[in-house]
Amino acid sequence: MVESWLLELMTAYNEESYSGREAYTAQVHIPGKVFENLVWWALQSLPDEILVGLDIDADAPHVAEVDARFSGTESTPNLFQGQGYTIKEAHIVNRGDSYSVHHLPEDWTDDMFSTSRGSRAGRFTHWLHTHPNAPAIPSGADADAAQETLGIDMILGLRFSPEGPLPWFDDVEGQRRRVGKEAVVEPTKTRRRSFFERQKLPVLGVAPSGHKIHEIQLIAFHKNGLGINVLMVDEQGYPYGWEAFDNQATNAA
Numbered sequence: 001m002v003e004s005w006l007l008e009l010m011t012a013y014n015e016e017s018y019s020g021r022e023a024y025t026a027q028v029h030i031p032g033k034v035f036e037n038l039v040w041w042a043l044q045s046l047p048d049e050i051l052v053g054l055d056i057d058a059d060a061p062h063v064a065e066v067d068a069r070f071s072g073t074e075s076t077p078n079l080f081q082g083q084g085y086t087i088k089e090a091h092i093v094n095r096g097d098s099y100s101v102h103h104l105p106e107d108w109t110d111d112m113f114s115t116s117r118g119s120r121a122g123r124f125t126h127w128l129h130t131h132p133n134a135p136a137i138p139s140g141a142d143a144d145a146a147q148e149t150l151g152i153d154m155i156l157g158l159r160f161s162p163e164g165p166l167p168w169f170d171d172v173e174g175q176r177r178r179v180g181k182e183a184v185v186e187p188t189k190t191r192r193r194s195f196f197e198r199q200k201l202p203v204l205g206v207a208p209s210g211h212k213i214h215e216i217q218l219i220a221f222h223k224n225g226l227g228i229n230v231l232m233v234d235e236q237g238y239p240y241g242w243e244a245f246d247n248q249a250t251n252a253a
């Protein structure tokens, strides 16, 4: 089972995916359980970033009515490999800083996946990497790495505490997508505030690693630079909050 606070966030994220669907050229569906694992792994791997390979489930095409409901008028079919299929599983492939995380020694990945992945070691459909205490906005190195990707690239940005050696770094321009609301320091009533009170951020939830999570961001993009809409889906392939989207559509009709 996915943690309930994360379920709420994913539902809110899906609402934005729905209301913003015209801004995207294609969509990708990721199971909530997979997304939850990604968040835990990101925090367990600190202070490193992690690179995660994502496989699609060839037996699990997107639920047709969901795909149709979330498609914008400018949707492009056959834009990337695995399009139209739900993400199945995730594997951590590398860890390191924002540059080294993208560079895979070929023999190392062969060894790591030789039993489970055979000669296709390292050749995942989609890739995701993490931005610990930084927004989910691609750097130049990220855009370069994406040119090798057959599917799409995703970035998971997390704001958490304790920060360790990674204070929140927000000096980045670009389009961001929050899973839930922006973490804003709560105003306090007293005028004299201590340093710690000034730093007080709302806590969305606590990870198994003990980190308090203040903000989660997730974006997906194709190597041509176009944004891909992400839906967080349950085990039946329906987005969390689906009934609400269904009602909205019925009311509008």
Ligand SMILES: [Zn+2]
Residues within 6 Å of the ligand: 098, 129, 130, 131, 137, 138, 139, 142, 155
């Ligand atoms: Zn990056």
